[in-house]
Amino acid sequence: MKPAPFDYVAPASVEEACATLAEACGGAAVLAGGQTLIPLLNLRMSQPFILVDINNIPELKGITRVDHGIRIGPATRQCDAVDSDILIQDLPVIVEAVRHVGHHQTRNRGTVGGSITLGEPAAELPATAVALGATIEIRSSQGIRQVSADEFYLGPYMNVLEHDELVTGITFPGWPQGHLTIFRELAQRPGDFALVGLVGALAIEAGKITHAGLAWFGMGPTPMKARQAEQLLIGQSLQDIDPEIIAESAVADTAPFDDQHTSAEYRRTVGTRLFARALLEAIDAQEAV
Amino acid sequence: MNAPTQISGPKATENIQETQLAIKSESQLESKSENKPSEKPSHDAITSGRYIGQRVRRKEDPRLLTGRGQFVDDISLPGQLQVAFARSPIARGDIVAINMDIALDVPGVHAIYTQQDLACYNVDMISFFLVSPEVEITPLANGRVAYVGEPVALVIADSRAIAEDAASLIEVEYAEQDPVISIRDAHHAPPIHPGTDDNIAAQMGEEDIDEDLEAELQRAPHLITHTVVHQRISQSPMETRGVLVTFDGSEEITLYITCQSPHMVARWVSIALGLPPAAIRVIAKDVGGGFGLKNHPWKEETAVILAAMKLRRPLKWIEDRYENLIGANQAREQEMALQIGFDHDGTLIASHGNYSCNNGAYPQLAECNIAVHMFVWAAYKMPTYGFLTRGWYTNTVGYAAYRGPWAMETLIRETALDVAARRIGLDPIEIRRRNLVTLQDQPTTSCMEIPLEDVTPAECLEKLLTAFDVAAFRQEQAAAREQERYLGLGLATYIEPTGAAGAITTMTGELAQVRIEPTGKVTATMSTHSQGHGTATTMAQIFADRLGVAYEDVTVFEGDSSRGGFSPGAAGSRQGVIAGGAAIKAAELLADKTKLLASHLLDTTPDNILIDNGMVSVAGQPDKTRSLADIANIAYGEPDRLPEDFEPGLEAQYRYQPPPMTFSSAANACVVEVDSDTGFVKILRWISSEDCGTPINPAIVEGQISGGLAQAIGMVLLEEVGFDERGNPTTATYKDYHLPAISDVPDFEFVHANTPSQSVGGMRGVGEGGAIIGAPALVNAIADALSPFGEVPVELPLTPVKLLSVIEGRDLSRKTAAPANTPAQEGNTSVAEPVTPATAPEPAIAPATATATNTVAAVIDGDWKMILSTPMGPQEISGHFETQGDLLSGYLSSPEGQMDFSGTAEGNNLKFDLKVQKPMKITLKYNLTVDGDKLAGKCKMGIFGSAKVSGERA
Incomplete structure (x- = not known):
């Protein structure tokens, strides 16, 4: 469990980082919090010849309010996201999701961008980005592009990034004050990747749902957006919806898998229940207000 | 400060009362009887203590908790090289x-050895019981491999990283054979080891049930057949092997090794390698857990x-966690069927x-299967029992x-009794x-001829039931x-x-050697060993x-x-019982010797000498009090002041031979809630009622049980x-092997239902009981x-x-494709459509018939x-093939x-390449x-080596 030899650079700017990535022609790996990369290096499952450490690039860190939303620097530590007043006030579901990422100790080092970029199918943050409609800012020496989280993931640990590109920001659109948040995760032990989980938000105006963002994790090769359920919810009043029917339609948009921890059928069965439970609780919470 | 203290009269009485109070409150962890190392030892407080039965702070903890423990990897020697x-x-x-x-050619590599290079040494890979194996076992693979992870070559380099670099560049060509993985397969498959008749590693009992026993079973009004399948376990010590x-010098070996007894390792190495025992010194100051894995060295340690x-x-060589999870010997993987006839x-x-037990290819303990049946019914009034037990070789x-x-045996008996109780309609x-x-x-005497004199499972159960209100629970349930x-509710x-x-x-x-040093302080040398x-x-x-x-x-x-005498250390819950008895006897010998000398010096008889708190006094004559240091000096x-024939010094030793067996007993109650929506289990309460005889330190007893x-x-x-079916481990990291x-x-609750045993000091072993009784208690709670x-x-x-699956009455675990889903097609078409076997498009042409002429x-x-079969576990892939003459085309789809x-x-041979990006750019x-x-x-995966491919027509 010792990594294969590699070089190491810690550029001070995005430009420098991108130049190194371009020069490495795919042989580089970006080091943010290292909570996945370092074990992969030690297992020799990843053998880059150069590590580009982005922790010395100030502009990649921090959580700020921007026009119509919140921007999170990819190298922002997960522990800082948990403590962020901005997130707690504006998008508390992100805080809830980050609390479920790994353990206290790993969150001290792990980054928001690292988790989102990696795209573990059963991880919380990629699904959160997809559910809330986040936009991922990607830069290279050639320029800058914005990709919606929805389009970012291609498969487990696979995304649209080219080898010379770096994620430089994640922007979450603002959700109206008073929106409902939904977060449910079933994992064998706290901190494990989910057997099944779901995350999202519902915006409500004048008693009707005006905007719904819902996504699953652990229910397919990528975060799975519950499009049909979102469609069914829009325009409804909370009192009128049937959580069971919505849950059924939400599970229809998944492609769960078998692994040694559980089966696709378990994920589908329990996922439906979790979804219905989560909706019921959200409704109860809303009525309690 | 060291002024003589008189220990008699009212003060001593007070102290004794305080001690009794302290013992009464022993079930409270924060009992005031704890000594506080931060405080300067107060002689008055300490004098009050009789230490057996007290929750004193552990001597080991200051160094362990401040990172100053000495494990194998904490030791470095000049000129040392690293092994992978x-x-x-x-x-x-x-x-x-x-x-x-x-x-x-890798710079920094000193040597690479295969078994051929080590064949000049005769090695007998004996078991814990010093028995030679039935099949040839060599430190490195000898011409063939018999399990994934078997060490084939040993690389020596300046650093572990370099050694791993070189190890990955060794090219080994194998002629692969179909492996035998499961117990079921081992029954029928040809033997995996040359020169053996079958895959049975060890066997006891009869293959056919005795006629009389069969008749007894058949006449039983209730006949229960209960089966248990126990998964394979990784012992997972926090400190891996090393x-x-x-x-x-010539044949003078010093081994720093993580183990369960330095004496046992020295003995094993001496016999296995044919070396004079005096030439071997084994040191293992601190060990991060053994759990049975580290009874003695095995292939890797021997090769090093x-x-x-x-x-x-x-x-x-320090085993990394990946090696530990694939290459270190493992445990359990047993299947058992128990028939029980009830009136x-x-x-x-x-x-x-x-x-049946899966012994793997090279079991460290092929013969241990014999243990299973001896105690299945030992504590129950079972008239007759018969058995068959077999250990199976597998790859x-x-x-x-x-x-x-x-x-x-505890798991199957206690779970079977609950099944039977439900069937018969009994509590x-x-x-x-x-x-x-x-x-x-x-x-x-039990039906298996085990003599029983003082076992107390029934009494532990009754005491348990005083601490748990079953009737109230049944109402709540x-x-x-x-x-x-x-x-x-689960009881066991x-x-x-x-x-x-x-x-x-x-x-x-066990041997105890103890001396009062000239300083008056006490030093003991033990063959006990703590992991x-x-x-x-x-x-x-x-x-x-x-x-x-x-x-x-x-x-x-x-x-x-190099200190003390032989003992196997931690093995079979023995150290408290046997070494405890040895310590008591050696202490008594030394106390007698000290009293003899003191009585000579103080002009009295040994009976009148009191030793307390390091002070020696004469009963009723406080002016004659001396410190132990004075006496020891x-x-x-001063040989001239000693009694005639008195051996100078204050030293004693005793090797204690205990009764052949000392029984521990226990009863446990566990309460769970199972979520009927998810199948998740929440443990709500757990009470342990155990009889471990005299508890030397109740906190350590509770730690062992916990x-x-x-x-x-x-x-x-968990x-x-x-x-997988090719024998590849699917749990190679702790991401997949889930420890609690x-x-x-x-938080466990404890009822100490102790009765002294017949061994010296009255202790009973408590090292393993929790691991034994915990499983049936929890299984029974879930079943209830x-x-x-x-x-x-x-x-x-x-x-x-x-x-x-039990809750819903259908098998949810089956690995079948999902029913056809209809992912929403509207919206953004660039969203990654999941490409899985379930959603893969139908092949454009029907299989086999499309080009029937070819x-x-x-x-x-x-x-x-x-x-x-990748190194990180099996991966399911769907493949679509089309041929046109010698040309092959198609696609592979997986969750990726x-x-x-x-x-x-060419003929029935297919060759094709795929370029992938993750986890890195390689060509498959x-x-x-x-x-x-x-x-x-096969699939060659660049630096990851080759992976097996198997498949069948969809």
């Missing part, structure tokens, strides 16, 4: 060629010793057990011990009360069921033979107690084979070593909770998917389901996505052979 192994990527095959040229070996002998350089009232009539890593060797408490051997029944909440009882000595060559007594047991603490408590000195003034040395330095129960929780709910975390373990839905098959671990195409064309390829098809080179509806072959 090249391991077999296949489960079974012959080694055709090994090419080490490129690896040897060794640092150095040669200080031989390599160091050959190269004449100090060598260090109408639930009285036991007869029983038969059939047990998996070998079998080793695990904490609680009596676990399987689980009642079925035990009717059949358990009570103290009134003893002495007696009934009320909860009304609300579709499922609570369950057990006995365990601990402190075994005298029947097996390595299971000996967390806290023996330096408990032994010091005994010496302090029995010599009349302060606990702080006693130092216990252990962990070094004379004993060592640790065992935590491992039992892991066994029942842990499982897995293999603190969140999975409740889910009894409205039917019986829970005891196939560990009881994962949420298995329990939800015989090659008829064999190959169509859809295939394949398994790619779909990729097209083109290649060649497939070479497959189609045979009817099956295919098999």
